[in-house]
Amino acid sequence: MRIGVLTGGGDCPGLNAVIRAVVRTANGRYGDAIVGFNDGWRGLLEDRKVQINNDDRTDRLLTKGGTMLGTARTNPDVLRDGLGRIRQTLDDNGIDALIPIGGEGTLTAASWLADEGVPVVGVPKTIDNDIDCTDTTFGHDTAVTIATDAIDRLHTTAESHQRVMLVEVMGRHAGWIAMNSGIASGAHLTLVPEVPFDVSEVCTMIKRRFQRGDSHFICVVAEGAKPAAGSFHLQEGGMDEYGHERFTGVAHQLGVEIERRIGKEVRTTVLGHVQRGGKPTAFDRVLATRFGLHAAEAVHAGQFGQMVALHGTEIDLVPLADAVRQLKLVPQDRHGEAAAFFG
Amino acid sequence: MRIGVLTGGGDCPGLNAVIRAVVRTANGRYGDAIVGFNDGWRGLLEDRKVQINNDDRTDRLLTKGGTMLGTARTNPDVLRDGLGRIRQTLDDNGIDALIPIGGEGTLTAASWLADEGVPVVGVPKTIDNDIDCTDTTFGHDTAVTIATDAIDRLHTTAESHQRVMLVEVMGRHAGWIAMNSGIASGAHLTLVPEVPFDVSEVCTMIKRRFQRGDSHFICVVAEGAKPAAGSFHLQEGGMDEYGHERFTGVAHQLGVEIERRIGKEVRTTVLGHVQRGGKPTAFDRVLATRFGLHAAEAVHAGQFGQMVALHGTEIDLVPLADAVRQLKLVPQDRHGEAAAFFG
Amino acid sequence: MRIGVLTGGGDCPGLNAVIRAVVRTANGRYGDAIVGFNDGWRGLLEDRKVQINNDDRTDRLLTKGGTMLGTARTNPDVLRDGLGRIRQTLDDNGIDALIPIGGEGTLTAASWLADEGVPVVGVPKTIDNDIDCTDTTFGHDTAVTIATDAIDRLHTTAESHQRVMLVEVMGRHAGWIAMNSGIASGAHLTLVPEVPFDVSEVCTMIKRRFQRGDSHFICVVAEGAKPAAGSFHLQEGGMDEYGHERFTGVAHQLGVEIERRIGKEVRTTVLGHVQRGGKPTAFDRVLATRFGLHAAEAVHAGQFGQMVALHGTEIDLVPLADAVRQLKLVPQDRHGEAAAFFG
Amino acid sequence: MRIGVLTGGGDCPGLNAVIRAVVRTANGRYGDAIVGFNDGWRGLLEDRKVQINNDDRTDRLLTKGGTMLGTARTNPDVLRDGLGRIRQTLDDNGIDALIPIGGEGTLTAASWLADEGVPVVGVPKTIDNDIDCTDTTFGHDTAVTIATDAIDRLHTTAESHQRVMLVEVMGRHAGWIAMNSGIASGAHLTLVPEVPFDVSEVCTMIKRRFQRGDSHFICVVAEGAKPAAGSFHLQEGGMDEYGHERFTGVAHQLGVEIERRIGKEVRTTVLGHVQRGGKPTAFDRVLATRFGLHAAEAVHAGQFGQMVALHGTEIDLVPLADAVRQLKLVPQDRHGEAAAFFG
The missing domain is CATH 3.40.50.460 (Phosphofructokinase domain)
Known part of the structure; x- marks a missing residue:
């Protein structure tokens, strides 16, 4: 297979660890070709990309903050207008599946692309911990x-x-x-x-x-x-x-x-x-690695339109559409727990 | 109420944070008296204890490794033989409920005391992450x-x-x-x-x-x-x-x-x-604090014979007897995830 | 002897380590009484103080940021006007020597007190590294x-x-x-x-x-x-x-x-x-400890009007008057070294 | 000029920072060619090397532990027997000056090569802090x-x-x-x-x-x-x-x-x-950078047979022969300072 990867939104410790895990699993185990698109969705709009192989350089990404692919925020309207170009880029590069790694904006776009028939598996990323349908994401810790x-x-x-x-x-x-x-x-x-x-x-x-x-x-x-x-x-x-x-x-x-x-x-x-910025914590490195592994496996299982998610100790898949419906805010009872220690 | 607290087994980052959270909740909010027994179960066997109040000194425990109460491993046989003395100490100190914080050994003893009618709420502690019925415990991170x-x-x-x-x-x-x-x-x-x-x-x-x-x-x-x-x-x-x-x-x-x-x-x-040893991570401080808060609340709700546990993002109660039935080992599929990155 | 200690100016990692070293040396080794004045020179103006002994509590100060004595900036004019009260406080407490720990402001006051006949040994403190006549001070690292x-x-x-x-x-x-x-x-x-x-x-x-x-x-x-x-x-x-x-x-x-x-x-x-804020680095803990030790020794050697200073690997004494004459700025050649890596 | 660089002895945080500083100065400022020999003196014996340019990859070395050149301990006898081959390698590569970075063993060899007329500027490296004629070296902190x-x-x-x-x-x-x-x-x-x-x-x-x-x-x-x-x-x-x-x-x-x-x-x-292992402290990064800069400058000033050294706040040159005469041990008075805090 040929798998596209991109990172969107603000940078976040663990993005590189996800990329590494996708590459080690998909390229290293299954022999897939991995195409990294640069600077979020822009890379798809402008067909800017790089091939990523399961080599020593990729392996070192584990502890590195930021994202080797670059990232950018993209206006949703620009994205909608650019659907044709995105399809074209995917076709030109023979991409069989796309793994966008990002926050609410990126995943909303991913969900919308999935609706349009693009084979997508999302990976949630947010230091703010505000993506729904997952206990947490890497970067927050x-x-x-x-x-x-x-x-x-x-x-x-x-x-x-x-x-x-x-x-x-x-x-x-x-x-x-x-x-x-x-x-x-x-x-x-x-x-x-x-x-x-x-x-x-x-x-x-x-x-x-x-x-x-x-x-x-x-x-x-x-x-x-x-x-x-x-x-x-x-x-x-x-x-x-x-x-x-x-x-x-x-x-x-x-x-x-x-x-x-x-x-x-x-x-x-x-x-x-x-x-x-900077090195992710051990917790985030483990979670990012598991997310990347399971995203690559989901691609191979043909489970598209989904997002990897942490529930308890397990990595599951949840529909992208569910995950982006609303932000995950601090609920009343959790705020109450914190408030017990005020003063 | 008068609540007893003890820490047993090997020391672990976050023990002090649990004690602090118990004290802030039970003493600070409910006005309970908190009696800390020294050196694990030995403190109960020998009636060695200290009163802990919700003051500045207790507040500083949050980031401190180790345990202010001291800890020790106790032979289970010694414990069984000492049941009478434990009851006596609890009576002498007018203890209404006991919160033992510890690993498999300490919680097994707690479960056994619960069977004997002692009002107990356990808090799991293990850097090894091998206590069952909870996603994880403080110290491991x-x-x-x-x-x-x-x-x-x-x-x-x-x-x-x-x-x-x-x-x-x-x-x-x-x-x-x-x-x-x-x-x-x-x-x-x-x-x-x-x-x-x-x-x-x-x-x-x-x-x-x-x-x-x-x-x-x-x-x-x-x-x-x-x-x-x-x-x-x-x-x-x-x-x-x-x-x-x-x-x-x-x-x-x-x-x-x-x-x-x-x-x-x-x-x-x-x-x-x-x-x-040393300062707990932010993750462990949050988990330890939530465990301590919920243990104190469980005491006030009269939910004895239970252990606080993390499931997903929530703190629940599980029967102590269930938690100590077996150690939580690394399951086959989790080892498989790790093995995907070997070599 | 009875030795007074105070910390003045902005707080700085290592202040507590100096206090501990003074106490361990002067109280622990020589049996001196140590009187800590609170909130910088204000403590002397208002006779607010605390006795510090060489005990376990003092020993733990080594790694603690901030200053157990509190600190404050004092207007030099207020200080000059208060000379009478300072002398009175020193007399009332039977203080034989004073160890002020602080930056340019505190040491200038110390130098001026030394001129007035007060037996003073200064300890330089500045995260900015701008005190002259010493290679560096604790806090900067x-x-x-x-x-x-x-x-x-x-x-x-x-x-x-x-x-x-x-x-x-x-x-x-x-x-x-x-x-x-x-x-x-x-x-x-x-x-x-x-x-x-x-x-x-x-x-x-x-x-x-x-x-x-x-x-x-x-x-x-x-x-x-x-x-x-x-x-x-x-x-x-x-x-x-x-x-x-x-x-x-x-x-x-x-x-x-x-x-x-x-x-x-x-x-x-x-x-x-x-x-x-926070824990000093190992480097600063060693330097602060050595400064405190040598300040106490200087007091016992009667070397007043001096400041402890680092030269190479040695702790020396330099006249306070020399140390406060000018700030130690980054010289041209050191800036040139740094500039070699610009761009 | 063509400058050779090698790292010998045990690895040490800051080795890469020295290499980077040599390259940025000699290649970046003076346009010299830098030849890195692999695995200590072995690289010279076996003519194994790599060209290092002042590029982004070199720039990132600053914070990286270990040494990009590899390192090894070499038997002094092997080295003496190999003098001919070392000269040959230097000639073959047109090396005008050599900067060996290492501990007592490496610098002793450097001193001996200097005696044999090889143009050498040494850089001291030791986590143990046992190299003489310098206040300290990078790695120790x-x-x-x-x-x-x-x-x-x-x-x-x-x-x-x-x-x-x-x-x-x-x-x-x-x-x-x-x-x-x-x-x-x-x-x-x-x-x-x-x-x-x-x-x-x-x-x-x-x-x-x-x-x-x-x-x-x-x-x-x-x-x-x-x-x-x-x-x-x-x-x-x-x-x-x-x-x-x-x-x-x-x-x-x-x-x-x-x-x-x-x-x-x-x-x-x-x-x-x-x-x-691992990232050097800020102190060691600054010192290693200054050592590398001054070693490159010493080469351009033709000051061979010397070692860069820290004295107070300045980087000086000292004769290699002096530096390797004896190890710098903890002197009696410094041990006495430490002993003041025993017990």
Whole structure:
């Protein structure tokens, strides 16, 4: 067979490990030819690709962050308009099956291609852990690990200076990184997009803690956290004088507001891109490897229109259409577990 | 309520995080008194204990390896003979419920105490991942992470010197640490207790790899790995001239045998106790915290004779009797997944 | 003897290790009483203190970030006005010698107190490495290590997305963290306060690299880096709409400018406080321990008005007055070494 | 010019970083051709080599452990007999200067070649830190860091089980790794080759600590540590029943002896090869890069027969003959500093 592979969306630790596992299984075991398309769906639109063999160079991908194929976000409209070109590229390269590795956007496109008859097996990728129908995906554990290490470090600084510290982590729609790193690092509060926060309550919690004689307060803030209506006005998507939207992060704005209200020094750290780069954790390497192996096996079993998924300790297949129907948000009871450790 | 807590068996990253979560939930939320018994079941036999409150000191336990209560292995016979004393200690301290945190031995004792009418909720602990009826337990991810880091490092040495390297990791009965760290680190072979190995086949694999022009060979060996009958004679439990059984590790013996057979330099590293000490990973801190929270909640719900367990993303309760019936070994299909990457 | 200890200025990995070494040497070996003053010089102004003994709790300080004594920056004028109170506190506590551990501000105050006849032995502390008359100080290696780890991670993201990435690290006056982490992580450019940068040249370097077919560009920016006159207008100390100066970091502004000029996506990460928190590296623990030991010995040798310092492999004493005369900046030839690897 | 490079002796983190710096400087800046000889001096004896250019592949070497050239130990006699062939290889490849990177053995050979008129600039490499005339070399900081991380982990296990733990680290002749990791990790005793140990005294220290109520005892043992005459009989170079000398490590034998004498459970961990593999620390990457840069510059300045060396913050040149005259052992006063923290 000839199998196409691509990686789409933001980069994520473990992408290369999936590619390696697909290649070792499909090329190494079955003798398939593996064609890697560059820069996500663009590679299919523009027929840019590279042959990947089961050699020493591929083997070393296991521990390498990022993606050897490059990645890009593609406008869904561009993709729909480009269906003809995608089919053409697949035909020109004699591709029998396609394994797109990506997040919600990439998998939605994959699901739509499957509907159009393209033989597709998807692999879920998201550091945010917001893809449905799978317990988790690779990348998330690495992101949580990096965030936790950072918050571990911030604890000692906050203690020494008796400070309030806010740490903004990734998670535009889902608060999994914030919640898990918050639990893991013993943060005193975690704000997630799923539960709008009230600044007054946040200030009350901070004051209570210091009144009790505690030395510091660490709050983890998902980048998508939102104030409750009437709580305070978040400058959404606002531009600074340089026309840059990145300066208006929720943590920075919240920090200023807290400082204003309680008159205590607040420091804000935005972890940013370090959360999505570098070596994957052992957990993510194992999961990515299993995902790649099972995706290649699914191709050989002709199980198209599916996505590999983790359920308990097993790798299963779930319909792509089910997986992309909605984002997997932090449910109420899981937030309750985390909240048990606030304060 | 008055709740007793103890940690039994080998130490494990995350034990302190469980204790902290029990205390924060039971003492912090419900106002229970928490009595920690020292050194496993011995603390109950000898009425040695400490009161643990939901204070700053307890809060810092989250990231600390080991166990603040101390731990010990206890002979089951001693335990059976000591039932009277255990009851007495529980009575003397007015204990309403007991939360033993431990591995197969500790939980078997817990199950047996539950049969005797002691109100018990168990928490599974094992770096080996060999406790049944739960997807995994805390400690295992940390052990795999440490082993993977070490094997990552050994790769570059092995390459530079074109060597065969054997790495012995923990796992007397179950090969989970070996299998997972082998997959995560891209080892070329992993030997687990569940699948007896044939030295000739091992040598053939090594020779094939070097003949192909590859530069090195890394083999992960579980401490409980066993040669197939007739393969080679493993000095089991043998004593060296110092009367020490630790020198006769399987990896050392296998290394000598491979060197003898293929005439290539072999180096053996025994990772040893570093696998079970120090800071837990973020994954293990989250799991340990959730286990502790749910154990305390189970006590308040009166669900005794149960063990907290991870199934998918949820924490459930399973009967202790079911959990200790057998060890959870690496099943055939999971070993097959790993074997797909050998060579 | 009775020896006072305090930590001043920003917190720094290794402060606790110095305190531990002072206590183990002075209390453990010589039987001195150690009085720790809280929150820097404030502790002396307000007579807030704690007795520190050579016990297990002190011993555990070795690996702990931050400072058990708390720290604060103190206005030099406040300090001068408070000389009477400081003398009073020293008298009231029967302090025979004082060991202030801190950066330029703290040591300048120490030097001035020494001139006033207070028996002082200083210990230099700075993650920025900008204290003169010593090869380096503890904290710097940890900061460089953390920054290097982060930049290692950013490389893979930048490569996968073919991006320009700017990383702002600490260093208001001296570029040591930027320079050392830039060399260690293979950054393509490093901007330090000592050498004003020209935005046009930066853009030319970036364009040249991408024209050569390279996949990404990483630039490390010290927070104190400044554009050359006429290069571009940096909003110095400007306030954003929240009255917050932190939004106007040089890296953010430079990123916007580069994006505007070359039309390529630029991402900026500000590492922030994670650089100064958490466990010290092994190097910093050894150095901090040696500094603490030698400071205690200097007290016993009556060598006051001095600061412990590293020269080569030896710990020496240098006059405090010499050490605080000027900041130790990156000299021209060291910047030249780093620049040899730009591009 | 045409410059030859080789790496000899045991592998060491930072070797690749030196090679990269030589190539970037000599090839990238001066346009020299760089010829890498494989497997140490053997590459010169057998004319096995590879051209290395200043490209992306070379650039990535910075963080990679091991050596891209391979390495081997070569018998000095073989080398002397092979002088003719070495000259021939140098002539055949038109080599104008040779940069051997290695430890005492490699540099001794380099010194001898320099005497024979071969234009040589040496680069010192040793994780053991035992090369004279330089403050330190790359590799040592990484080894100390790895050992310290491991001992940090062993502390919590030892505490939980109230155990004596021995940790054997590298250092056959010099105790630098043991001493520095012992100080950094707060070990209670460190045994180095430079100071023979008395088993009775070791046992007395252990007993005293437990009598004081302390919970554990960690002893770092350099592999070359030796008992004092009459203390106990160390099986030197003895063979076990498999003809293997590795089983007779000093830590294992000492552990058995301590157990026998004080009747307390002792656990021994031999860190082994993990100490010399994998990513170098930031410190070692900076030092290796500076060494490589200065070695290339020394070649262009015609300063042959020299070795690059670190003195304070500067890279200097010292005569190879001086550097290899004797090993740099732990001096008495440095051992005294460490001993101040024993017990």
